[in-house]
Amino acid sequence: xxxxxxxxxxxxxxxxxxxxxxxxxxxxxxxxxxxxxxxxxxxxxxxxxxxxxxxxxxxxxxxxxxxxxxxxxxxxxxxxxxxxxxxxxxxxxxxxxxxxxxxxxxxxxxxxxxxxxxxxxxxxxxxxxxxxxxxxxxxxxxxxxxxxxxxxxxxxxxxxxxxxxxxxxxxxxxxxxxxxxxxxxxxxxxxxxxxxxxxxxxxxxxxxxxxxxxxxxxxxxxxxxxxxxxxxxxxxxxxxxxxxxxxxxxxxxxxxxxxxxxxxxxxxxxxxxxxxxxxxxxxxxxxxxxxxxxxxxxxxxxxxxxxxxxxxxxxxxxxxxxxxxxxxxxxxxxxxxxxxxxxxxxxxxxxxxxxxxxxxxxxxxxxxxxxxxxxxxxxxxxxxxxxxxxxxxxxxxxxxxxxxxxxxxxxxxxxxxxxxxxxxxxxxxxxxxxxxxxxxxxxxxxxxxxxxxxxxxxxxxxxxxxxxxxxxxxxxxxxxxxxxxxxxxxxxxxxxxxxxxxxxxxxxxxxxxxxxxxxxxxxxxxxxxxxxxxxxxxxxxxxxxxxxxxxxxxxxxxxxxxxxxxxxxxxxxx
Numbered sequence: 001x002x003x004x005x006x007x008x009x010x011x012x013x014x015x016x017x018x019x020x021x022x023x024x025x026x027x028x029x030x031x032x033x034x035x036x037x038x039x040x041x042x043x044x045x046x047x048x049x050x051x052x053x054x055x056x057x058x059x060x061x062x063x064x065x066x067x068x069x070x071x072x073x074x075x076x077x078x079x080x081x082x083x084x085x086x087x088x089x090x091x092x093x094x095x096x097x098x099x100x101x102x103x104x105x106x107x108x109x110x111x112x113x114x115x116x117x118x119x120x121x122x123x124x125x126x127x128x129x130x131x132x133x134x135x136x137x138x139x140x141x142x143x144x145x146x147x148x149x150x151x152x153x154x155x156x157x158x159x160x161x162x163x164x165x166x167x168x169x170x171x172x173x174x175x176x177x178x179x180x181x182x183x184x185x186x187x188x189x190x191x192x193x194x195x196x197x198x199x200x201x202x203x204x205x206x207x208x209x210x211x212x213x214x215x216x217x218x219x220x221x222x223x224x225x226x227x228x229x230x231x232x233x234x235x236x237x238x239x240x241x242x243x244x245x246x247x248x249x250x251x252x253x254x255x256x257x258x259x260x261x262x263x264x265x266x267x268x269x270x271x272x273x274x275x276x277x278x279x280x281x282x283x284x285x286x287x288x289x290x291x292x293x294x295x296x297x298x299x300x301x302x303x304x305x306x307x308x309x310x311x312x313x314x315x316x317x318x319x320x321x322x323x324x325x326x327x328x329x330x331x332x333x334x335x336x337x338x339x340x341x342x343x344x345x346x347x348x349x350x351x352x353x354x355x356x357x358x359x360x361x362x363x364x365x366x367x368x369x370x371x372x373x374x375x376x377x378x379x380x381x382x383x384x385x386x387x388x389x390x391x392x393x394x395x396x397x398x399x400x401x402x403x404x405x406x407x408x409x410x411x412x413x414x415x416x417x418x419x420x421x422x423x424x425x426x427x428x429x430x431x432x433x434x435x436x437x438x439x440x441x442x443x444x445x446x447x448x449x450x451x452x453x454x455x456x457x458x459x460x461x462x463x464x465x466x467x468x469x470x471x472x473x474x475x476x477x478x479x480x481x482x483x484x485x486x487x488x489x490x491x492x493x494x495x496x497x498x499x500x501x502x503x504x505x506x507x508x509x510x511x512x513x514x515x516x517x518x519x520x521x522x523x524x525x526x527x528x529x530x531x532x533x534x535x536x537x538x539x540x541x542x543x544x545x546x547x548x549x550x551x552x553x554x555x556x557x558x559x560x561x562x563x564x565x566x567x568x569x570x571x572x573x574x
Contacts, residue, residue: 114167186304
């Protein structure tokens with residue numbers, strides 16, 4: 001099991017539903033052996049596959065043990081707490097700080113402090129610029145999306161590190177370069193950010209991980225004791241607390257001040273929306289100043305993948321606004337600037353030949369353009385996109401729903417053809433859905449040749465016009481009960497009939513055998529047997545009668561002999 005990347009799959013739990021592929025904007029999923037796995041080099045760690053997996057097979061790397069190890073080093077470890085915490089948790093900041101310090105942290109600081117420095121530096125940059133397209137660097141999902149999939153826009157990302165990285169740099173400047181910083185928030189992609197910048201952020205945890213850890217340590221946040229040391233360090237944040245909301249960054253930049261009021265501020269949240277916003281645009285031809293606050297999650301960080309909260313997003317948003325403080329005098333120069341260069345690392349796009357694509361299409365029974373349904377059942381938007389993944393080894397033929405249906409139909413048809421018994425499937429309208437050749441031969445008589453030549457055979461025909469016992473089918477459909485009849489006599493025929501439910505009140509099947517001939521043969525045999533038995537009985541009776549006559553004659557003869565002996569003996573005595 002691969003756990004080094006922030007997102008991984010429990011293969012034994014994956015039920016090959018392909019929902020993760022459908023939901024992945026960049027198709028960073030590989031199917032092998034019916035199991036989905038994340039393609040690390042293509043993944044943005046947006047976490048969408050984690051949230052939509054119906055069986056929970058997609059998991060987030062747990063880094064709690066890494067933090068515990070940090071705490072054992074003896075060095076001070078500070079928390080950079082994402083501003084969305086104020087909307088997620090239903091307890092005061094003092095209790096939140098107390099709980100985190102009880103886990104072993106030296107201090108708790110708001111990531112929003114870093115956000116404020118980013119806003120100041122961004123406003124300064126926009127004021128100095130003449131024109132151009134500027135894309136915010138606050139969201140690591142957006143940053144990676146541009147670097148990997150829209151490399152032509154990499155130079156348009158503002159060359160400023162994210163609020164989290166800036167905040168970590170600020171904390172190190174204040175408390176010493178040897179301190180450790182642990183980010184805690186709703187974002188999985190922050191784990192990638194931390195992995196790439198271990199000099200600033202040692203570990204990134206999610207709110208879900210924090211909740212698990214608190215439960216593990218039996219820390220009841222709502223009832224925890226607080227003291228005067230339960231304060232954010234070095235100070236509480238102000239307008240930077242708006243960053244997790246769509247439009248929040250734009251608002252903070254405007255509060256800093258745009259000198260000429262010549263910047264167009266736009267807010268875009270979700271990868272899909274951001275992707276569309278970049279269509280048909282050439283940043284080289286932009287003559288005004290456009291700043292795009294780009295966020296990977298719809299609505300902003302308050303919809304992060306690891307923000308497990310039963311609160312409505314309206315209430316979360318409301319609570320964040322309620323907990324935000326505003327400054328009247330915002331500095332024009334940042335305390336801390338962490339420069340960042342976003343180098344393009346485009347994912348390799350392999351162009352396959354027509355021959356390769358055609359061959360792959362034939363593997364899934366797509367022989368002509370009309371066969372390409374583009375149904376999306378495989379998770380890909382088109383059959384062509386799917387076969388590209390198939391050629392690349394990221395997909396399997398079994399993912400094609402229409403292909404597998406054809407295979408199933410063919411197998412079923414082959415089985416039906418091979419069955420010696422008559423088989424028929426009937427729908428709720430009493431119309432034939434499927435029937436094998438044995439059924440047609442059994443009930444069509446002289447009409448068999450006509451229907452046998454039709455491509456659809458008896459499909460759509462009324463069962464009531466075909467079989468003389470259609471009332472049995474109607475009964476099975478209405479009651480949902482199976483029917484099994486042996487030696488069912490109707491007219492001059494005898495049938496063995498089994499009618500069974502396929503879908504309740506919608507679809508039934510029947511297996512029918514004509515046993516008329518065997519019954520006739522059986523009656524003939526029985527008649528012969530009875531004749532033999534009768535003759536045998538008569539013979540026995542005759543033999544018995546003859547034996548009886550012989551016994552009588554023998555008895556008379558013996559009696560006469562005996563009587564003769566008795567007479568002679570008497571004369572001798574005299």
